Amino acid sequence: MSEQLNDSQTLTRYLLGALPAAETERLDELSVTDDELAEALRSAENDLIDAYVQDDLDGAALAQFKTHYLASAQRRERVAFAQAFQAHAERSLTLAQTEIPAKARAQTQTEEAAAEVESERRRSGWFSVRRGFNFLRPAWAWGAGLAALTLLVVVGWLVFDNARPARQDTQTEARAERERQAQEAQRETENQRPTPPPPVDDSARSERERPAQEQAQREQQHLAEQQRAAAQNSSSPGAGSIASFILTPQVRGASQTQSISIRNRVEHVVMRLRLEPNEFTTYRVALLDETGAQTLWRSGRLKARGAANDKILDLNLRAQLLKPQTAYMLRVTNDAGEIVDDYPFRVLK
């Protein structure tokens, strides 16, 4: 089987009836006679069907899928199976999102992690909540790690009190609460200053990442200042509660997911995404569930700020989009829809 014929794009075009006649005939033959191609074709077909089911096809591919692929009853049956498969996965993930926070309340984080591993072993249901998260863990673990180095999730609490209570006693309570939150936020920011990076065997890498750390420290200071200012202004009427975080892009070989904490009273979450150097000027961002299968929110077209090699993208999300003890991913794409950077993170509370 030639490399060219095995190319998954060619196979996809073959399945969509979009190849020239000669090439189609050649693949017809190989699909019966060549074990390797028969397997590759099977795999490509499954991926094509899944892409359709997950709304990942567009343009000509989508049109060809509808007109050519779905013209056969057997193939429609395969699509129906994939839809059931997807529905099952989504159902399980929904369960996961509702079940985990309840358990989390009862345990400390460490205890919970241990219990999760233990209960995972005992459960046999496929796509079960815990299993659903556990089987994805390697990918997440894989995704964040060097980020331990650049794990610069700087948590800044900008706490405003949204509603000025009408009665004096409520005002006093609210003020006390604001002061408490401001103090807590201050402590939290202090605690989350970048920790010394773990030893790395690649000194060149650590050299490359030093500017990023310094920049993150500057950002953190800036956030702390904003936070203090916010605390001072917190008595101003109509101000909403805002939490602000800086996320660094997923790095290959990383082993930790960035974690953020969101208080109950927070209404808006400002995410500052540090972009890897790229040539694009405008971007779109999508908030995805942990598997990347479901889009929970999409931004409009966004412009980054900062220098060409140190761009920051600011987002404003409604806090209610983010559930506690749940993992998410922010995906930045360019205008052509190509993935620029991924930012996996976990909401702790």
Add this chain to the structure above:
Amino acid sequence: MSEVTSKRVGRKSGWSLTPEAFKGLLDWLDEGAGSDGRNYLEMRRRLVAYFDRKNCPTPDELADETLNRVARRLEEEGALETDAPARYCYIVARFVFMEHLRARQKDDALSNDLRQRSRAGVDAAPEFDDGQKLSEQRLSCLEQCLGKLEDASREVIARYYAGKARVKIDNRRALAEELGITLNALSIRACRIRDKLEACVRECVGAQENGSSSSSR
């Protein structure tokens, strides 16, 4: 080898498949490997997929017709040494397909009907909707069939098909690493499990539909 029976091998006018001819076909496809019918099932699956991709309305029948002709030739000649079994099957399949096309062209009425159906299929495709009841039925069957899989297979298929785009690729890479196999080998394994699952769901949905239609009579 309970799935493989001579009844499945279809019909050919004027010649019927005997158990001996069928065994001859299985042995020939095995090329001495003793696959216990797996090679036959795999060849049949490939032929069905081939005819389906050619938009033949009855791909199963045409695949059976192809294998039937091969079995007949084997019985008549005792052995076929000109080509590898898969290649020979493809050549016969191509003849079967050409005959099918000619038959379609001869029959104008059928041709028109097929055109209309094809157009209807095209128009209907974007609205492709399986129906809520059937979807639920399929989902329930999927759960049953997943329950029948071995734990290891469930794990593989869950992780292999989880996520989209880069997440999916990363999942697969991580899984292959964990299992100590190549991505290609993992893809073959996942596809086989998925095929098995699909067949189980199809059978389950069919059985439920038959059950409900007979009870409604």
